[in-house]
Amino acid sequence: MVRLISLPRALQRPPIHTIAIHPLLIPLPLLSLLTVVALTILPGIEIPMLYSQCHARARLPSVSWIPALGAPLCFILSFFHETLAAVRSRATLAVILAYLAAMLTVSLVESARVASRPNWLLRRLLFLWLVLALVGGAIVWQVLIVGSFMLQTGREVSRHRDAQKALVAPAEHREGEETAAAEASVEAAAAEAATPDSLTRDAIRRRRLETDSDAVAIPVAVELGFVLPAILMFIYDTPATIGLWLLFPVCVSVVRRAVRGIVAATISVRHRRRAGTDATDEPSRPSRPRTLDLEASRLGLALVYAFPILLSVLAHVFWIWSLTRRDDRKKMTRATADFLQLDAAFMAVTSLYWIFVEAGWKLFLYVIASSIVLGPGAGLCIGWILREKAIRAGFEEDAASVQQGGGEGSPQVEGQESGVARTSHDEPAGEETPLLRSD
Known part of the structure; x- marks a missing residue:
């Protein structure tokens, strides 16, 4: 049998783990420039x-x-x-809106992660969506939203890799840093207490949602703030309903804040009842919101992604059905539908590039295949669940590669290759010596 040529390891891993983040951002402004040219000339x-x-x-x-x-x-x-003046264009718009619902969902999930909160721009995500809806379209998605998230993930990857490298650095280097200043000595002591596994767990912990109430608030906000106005626009097709949908970022923000408050208050009341306190007692100091590992919770994943996937499948079926009907679009309707379709296509290409950079080419192809079968919105949501697993696996692979490359003098690497413990000089290994031993 002919043996297949395997790709180099650098090409098998996602580009964000092998290339600096800033060169990976260069295609985004190029895509935005191509979007402007295409939307100016083609319609x-x-x-x-x-x-x-x-x-x-x-x-x-x-x-x-x-x-x-x-x-x-x-x-x-x-x-x-x-x-909205023709059945064919309505079907096209339905697919686009389902894809926008998926984009809105995944962007809200990313902005709700602990690692994203220090980012000034990501804290104002729904303002960016308002600009996208009213003015920018694909350009805002490409440069501001996707660019900010990619930059944030790249910083997290670099932060984790640098921490791992500092952990396996030679002892004399760490001693030199300790003598630099008193603050450096405190940081060095903290680094000494850290382990490769603890650094990886910390990086993965920063991928958790900042509060568990977002697992309910995000899907409810998308459904009531985005999907419901879109349905009203489809049914009534009046300037009032269209204008209401165009303001969906405001509606999503209001609904999300309200649901988060309701969920937090409900959880607080339940905790006080379990503790045997009465609601009329003096309020105690508010407890810190609990984070949530969304990807480890099947219920959380179902709550967040089930509705956008279902919406995408229904819109995809509607679009396929519309292809069996006579094309009833007039010239102006055809032009507006083509403009929206072209704008959404550039947003989809940008999303695929985002997935490729952070999760690799295999997931990139998987998202394309699932989008063809189930619709682009469903493909994006399914790919997003798998993308997060790829990011976390990348942290673990970074830690393993740094440890293996730390040198024989590194106390973290020496004698730990392949999980096999070393035997001491005064206790030679024999047939009965176990492979795995505890110190």
């Missing part, structure tokens, strides 16, 4: 004509007369109204 003259009609107050006179904001507001409302 034709129908989109500018739609704006000129609003500027001339020939469309939606009740809105277009508003100074300064009238023409842009009329344009965006008329844009979606035209898209």
Whole structure:
């Protein structure tokens, strides 16, 4: 049999573990530039004509007369109204909205992780989504949202790898650092107490959700703040319902905050009842919110991702059914639908690149295959669950590679290859000597 040529280990691992993060960010502004060029040239003259009609107050006179904001507001409302004017374009928009629901879900999950909280931009994620909905589209997703998350993950990978390298550094190097300053000596003492496994557990712990209430708040916020306005827009197709959907980031933020507060209050009451206290007693000092390892909880994964996956499958089936019908789109409707489809395609390519950088090419291909079968939203959600497992496996592989490359003089590596313990000089190994021994 012909033996298959195996790829080098550097190509088998995700690029974020083998390449510095800043070169990996270069394709994002290039994609945004390509998006601008494509959206400017390919749609034709129908989109500018739609704006000129609003500027001339020939469309939606009740809105277009508003100074300064009238023409842009009329344009965006008329844009979606035209898209909803045919069955084929409605099916296309349904797939796009299902994909946006999946994108919104995964971005909210990432922003809720402990590691993301120090990031100033990620704390304002829903503001970025508001800009995306009203102005930016794929460009905001590519440069600001995906770029910020990739940069944050790259910093976490570098932080973990540097901590592992510092742990296996030669003793004389650590002693030199201890004499630099009193603060350095405290850090060195903490490093001495750390182990490779504890550093990896800390890196994985930072991947947990900051509060367990987000496992309920995120899906409820997406369902009530995004999906419900989208359904109303599909049913009624009026400027009011379209405008309500365009403000979905505000609705999602309000619902999420309310649900988090309700869940936190419910948990607090249950804890006090279990402790035998009465609700009328003086309130005790509030307890610290509990983090949640979402990927270790099947119930949590089902709560967060089941609805976007179901929504994607239904929209995918609707789109396939629409292909069996006569194309009833007029020229303007075709132009607006193609514009949205092109914009969503660039967002999907950016998401696939994000997955490739952080999880590798195998998961990249798996997401493409599942997107073809179940729809792009379902493919993204399924890939996101597997992506997190790949990130955590990458931390463990980084720790193992650093330990193996630490040198024979490293106290952490010496005598620990392949889990086989060394035997002492005064107790030679024999047939009865166990492979694994405790000190």
